[in-house]
Amino acid sequence: MPLFKxxxxxxxxxxxxxxxxxxxxxxxxxxxxxxxIFTMVGLPDTTVRESRERIRAAINNCGFFFPNNRxxxxxxxxxxxKEGSSFDLPIALGILGANGExxxxxxxxxxxxxxxxLDGRIRPVRGVLPATIKARSAGLKRLFVPIENSHEAAxxxxxxxxxxxxxxxxxxxxxxxxxxxxxxxxTTLLSKNNSYDIDFQEVKGQPHVKRALEVASAGxxxxxxxxxxxxxxxxxxxxxxxxxxxxxxxxxxEVTQVxxxxxxxxxxxxxAKRPFRAPxxxxxxxxxxxxxxxxxxxxxxxxxxxxxxxxxxxxxxxxVLEVLRQPIEDGSVTISxxxxxxxxxxxxxxxxxxxxxxxxxxxxxxxxxxxxxxxIQRYVNKISGPLLDRIDIHIEVPAVKFKELITDITDSSxxxxxxxxxxxxxxxxxxKQEKIYANAEMGSRLITKHCQIDAQAKNILEKAINxxxxxxxxxxxxxxxxxxxxxxxxxxxxxxxxxxxxxxYRSLDRNYWK
Numbered sequence: 001m002p003l004f005k006x007x008x009x010x011x012x013x014x015x016x017x018x019x020x021x022x023x024x025x026x027x028x029x030x031x032x033x034x035x036x037i038f039t040m041v042g043l044p045d046t047t048v049r050e051s052r053e054r055i056r057a058a059i060n061n062c063g064f065f066f067p068n069n070r071x072x073x074x075x076x077x078x079x080x081x082k083e084g085s086s087f088d089l090p091i092a093l094g095i096l097g098a099n100g101e102x103x104x105x106x107x108x109x110x111x112x113x114x115x116x117x118l119d120g121r122i123r124p125v126r127g128v129l130p131a132t133i134k135a136r137s138a139g140l141k142r143l144f145v146p147i148e149n150s151h152e153a154a155x156x157x158x159x160x161x162x163x164x165x166x167x168x169x170x171x172x173x174x175x176x177x178x179x180x181x182x183x184x185x186x187t188t189l190l191s192k193n194n195s196y197d198i199d200f201q202e203v204k205g206q207p208h209v210k211r212a213l214e215v216a217s218a219g220x221x222x223x224x225x226x227x228x229x230x231x232x233x234x235x236x237x238x239x240x241x242x243x244x245x246x247x248x249x250x251x252x253x254e255v256t257q258v259x260x261x262x263x264x265x266x267x268x269x270x271x272a273k274r275p276f277r278a279p280x281x282x283x284x285x286x287x288x289x290x291x292x293x294x295x296x297x298x299x300x301x302x303x304x305x306x307x308x309x310x311x312x313x314x315x316x317x318x319x320v321l322e323v324l325r326q327p328i329e330d331g332s333v334t335i336s337x338x339x340x341x342x343x344x345x346x347x348x349x350x351x352x353x354x355x356x357x358x359x360x361x362x363x364x365x366x367x368x369x370x371x372x373x374x375x376i377q378r379y380v381n382k383i384s385g386p387l388l389d390r391i392d393i394h395i396e397v398p399a400v401k402f403k404e405l406i407t408d409i410t411d412s413s414x415x416x417x418x419x420x421x422x423x424x425x426x427x428x429x430x431x432k433q434e435k436i437y438a439n440a441e442m443g444s445r446l447i448t449k450h451c452q453i454d455a456q457a458k459n460i461l462e463k464a465i466n467x468x469x470x471x472x473x474x475x476x477x478x479x480x481x482x483x484x485x486x487x488x489x490x491x492x493x494x495x496x497x498x499x500x501x502x503x504x505y506r507s508l509d510r511n512y513w514k
Contacts, residue, residue, distance in 0.1 A: 002026065004097030007111050008090040009134055010082050011127030013295065013342035014257045016134035018111075019082065022074040023094030025067055040091075042075030045083045054116045055092045062120035062168045067099045081339070083294060086125040089114035089144070092167055105174050110142040111135045112170075113149070120167040124148035124267075129253075129260040132156045142181075144170055151269025152260060154184045155253065184269065190252060193272035196242045200413045203235055205400035207410070210236070212395040212505055214416055217243050218423035219484030220438030222328065222350040222390060224313070226507060227397030228360045228367070233353040236397070237309045240351060241274040242413035244306075245421045251305050254345065258297050258304055275306030281315035285323045290344055295335040300327045301344040313354040314382040321387055324350075328390050331441075352391065354383075364399065392440060392477045394507035423487040439484045444476070451479040457499045464503045478502045 002025045009016040038052045059066045073091055075082050090112040096102050113131055114122040128149040133156055135143055142160045145153045150163035160181035164170045173179050200210065209225065209232075216223040217240060225233040247255065256271045265271065279288060279299040290298035300308055310316060327333040327346040334343045356362040357371040358379050371379075388394075427438050430450060436442065442450065453461070465475060479494075481502040486494045 002098060004094050004102075006090040006094045006097070006107055007140070008087055008113060009111060009127075009131035010080060011084070011130050011261055012340065013344060014130055014261055014297070016127065016130040017080065018134060018138055019080075019087075020076045021087070021090045021094050022076060023091065023098045024072045024074075025069040025095075025098045026072070027069060037070045038073075039071065040073045040075070042073075042078045043081045044075060044087075045081060047085050048075070048082050048087050051085065051088045051091060051116070054088055054118060055095065057118040058088075058116040058120040058167055059092055059095065061118060062166065064096060064101055064167075064171075065099060067095065071095065071098075081294070084125065084127070085115035085123075086113045086127070086131075088116040089122060089167070089170065092116060093170065096171065102171065102174060107174075109140050110144065111140050112144045114144070114146050114164070116167060122146045122164055122166055122169075124263075126263040127261045128152050129156070129257050129265070132159060132161075133257070135159065144173070148267050149265075150182050151184060151189070151267065152256065152265050154182050155186050155189070155256070155270050186249060186270065189270050190247070190249060190272045193268055193270060194246055196273070196413070198239055198242060198413075200239050200243065200416055201410055203232055203239065203410065206232055206236065206397060209395055209397050210410060210416075212393055213240055214243065214420065215481060215484055215488065215501075215505070216240075216349065216351075216393050217416075218420045218488050219392075219427070219481065220349055220440040221392035221481060221484065222440070223352070223393040223395065224388070224391045224508070225351070225353040225395060225397050226356055227353075228355060228364055228399055231397045231399050233397050234309075234311055237278075237307070237311075237351045237353060238276065239413065240307050240349070241276050243416040243420055244274045244349075245417070245424050247272060247274060247305060255305050258301050258345065262296060262302070264302070273306075275303045276309065277303040277306070278309040278311060281310075281312050283316075283320065285317075285320045288320055289323050289327055289333050289346075290335050293337070294340070295337060295342045295344075297344045298333075300324065300333060300346040300348060303348045304345045305347060306349070308348040308350050310350070310352045313352040314379050316382075318382055318384065321382075322384060325386055325390060350391065353397075366399070388508060389471065389473045392481055393505040395505060396507050419488060422490070423484060426487045426490075439480050439487070442480055442483075447476055447479055451483050451494060453479070453482070453494050453499060454496075457494065457496045460496055460499055461503070468506070470506070474506060478506065481505060 004023050006021045008019050010019050056066055115125050124146040129152050132153040136159050144162045144164050147163040147165050154161045163182055227233055252270050252272055259265050259271050277299045288298050289300050331347040332343055333346045357376045359370050361367040362369045482494045482498040485498040485501055
C-alpha cells in the first residue's frame with residue numbers, strides 16, 4: 001500500500017481546520033539506498049519539519065519497521081501554513097499504513113492529534129478542544145488524543161474519544177474492535193471545578209467598596225478602585241469572580257477554547273471558573289490583546305467571561321492602555337496580519353486599581369503626600385479620557401481603620417452571589433431578544449427604553465450634571481448603573497435613591513485631585 005491517508009487538524013486563532021495527511025512510499029534509486037529520503041510538503045513550519053526525526057525514532061523504538069523508501073508526506077490543503085507538534089501522530093500512522101503495518105482499517109471518520117517522543121510516547125498538545133469541535137462539525141466519529149488532553153476533548157458530545165499514551169497503544173486500539181471510548185459527565189465536571197478557596201468574608205472594612213463591586217458584578221460594569229497602598233484593592237479584586245454568576249456550559253466551552261490554544265487547560269477538561277487575569281504593568285500591547293506572527297490570544301481574551309484586573313493602572317504604557325478601548329467596547333479583538341486576520345472574544349469585566357498619586361497618599365488624613373501638583377498631574381494624565389469614559393464606576397478605597405480590622409462582619413461570597421444572580425436573571429429576561437447579557441452593554445436605544453426615570457430623579461441628575469460637568473457618556477453610565485441598582489432591589493422602576501447612589505460612583509467627575 002504505497003499511499004495512505006490520515007486526518008488531523010490545524011488551529012488558527014480559536015478555530016480549527018481539517019488537514020489531510022497523505023503519505024506516499026516509492027522505491028529509491030540504488031545510489032541512495034544507504035538512508036531513507038523523507039520529504040514533507042504543504043507549508044510545514046520548523047516544528048513540523050523537525051517531526052521527521054521524532055517520527056523515525058518513535059517508529060523504530062516501538063518495534064515497527066521504518067521503511068527504507070522515498071517517503072513523501074503532503075499536508076493538504078497545501079496553501080495553509082501548518083504549525084505545532086500535533087502532526088507527529090497522524091504522519092507516523094500514515095507511514096505505518098503505507099508500509100502495511102495497519103491493514104484493512106477505515107480511518108476516514110477518525111482524527112489524530114499528538115506529539116511523539118523518541119521512545120514512542122505521546123505528549124499533550126495545544127488546541128485539542130477547537131479541533132474536536134471542528135471534527136464533530138465535519139461529521140467525524142472518532143478522535144485519538146494524548147491522555148492528558150482526553151477530558152478536554154470528551155466535553156464535546158457525539159464524539160468517541162480514545163485517550164492514548166503511545167504509538168503502540170494507538171495501533172493496538174485500531175486493530176481491536178469494540179474498544180470503549182472515554183465518557184465523562186459534563187454537569188459533574190462543571191460543578192466539581194467551580195469552587196473557590198477565597199471569600200469576601202476575608203476582607204475587613206470597605207463596606208461601600210464591596211457594595212460598588214456587587215453593583216459592578218450584577219451589571220457587568222467596569223470599575224476603577226482608587227486608594228493608598230495596603231487599602232485592599234487587590235484583595236477585593238481577586239474575590240470578584242467568587243460573586244459572579246457561575247459559567248453556563250456554553251460559556252465554559254467558549255472560555256476553554258481560548259485557554260486550549262495556549263495550553264492552559266491543564267488536564268481539568270473544562271475551565272469552569274470565571275477567569276481572573278492580572279497582567280503585570282510591564283506587559284506589551286501584544287501581550288495584552290494578542291499578537292505574534294500567527295496571532296495568539298492575549299490577556300484580554302484569556303479573561304473572556306471573567307475579570308481583567310489592571311493593578312497600578314497609570315504604570316502601564318499609554319499605548320498599551322489605548323489598545324484596550326476597542327476590545328472592551330466591542331467584546332472582541334481582531335488582529336490582522338499579512339497572511340490572515342483572526343478574531344478573539346474579549347467580553348470581560350475590567351477592574352482597574354491605582355494610587356491617588358505617585359507616593360500613594362494624596363488626600364490621606366494620616367500620611368503626608370510628598371508629591372508636587374505637577375507630579376500628580378503627570379501621573380493622572382497617563383490614563384486617557386476615552387479609557388476612563390469606558391469605566392462606569394469610580395470608587396475611593398481608603399485605608400482600613402483598626403476597629404474595622406477586628407470587628408467587621410460582612411456577607412459571604414455565596415450570599416452576595418445569590419443577589420448578583422437575581423439581578424442577572426432580570427437582565428437575561430430583559431435582553432432575551434437582544435445580543436447582550438447585562439446592563440453595561442446597553443446602547444442608547446436600550447437605555448432610552450429601559451432606563452426611564454421620573455421628574456424628581458431627573459431633577460437630581462440635572463443638578464449633578466451641571467455641578468460636576470458630566471459628559472453625555474457619563475450621563476449614560478449613571479443611568480445604566482442606576483438600572484443595575486434597581487435590579488438588585490427587584491425594582492422595575494429606577495427611583496431617586498438608585499440615581500443618587502449611581503452618582504456617588506463617579507469619583508473622578510467630582511474634581512478628585514483638586
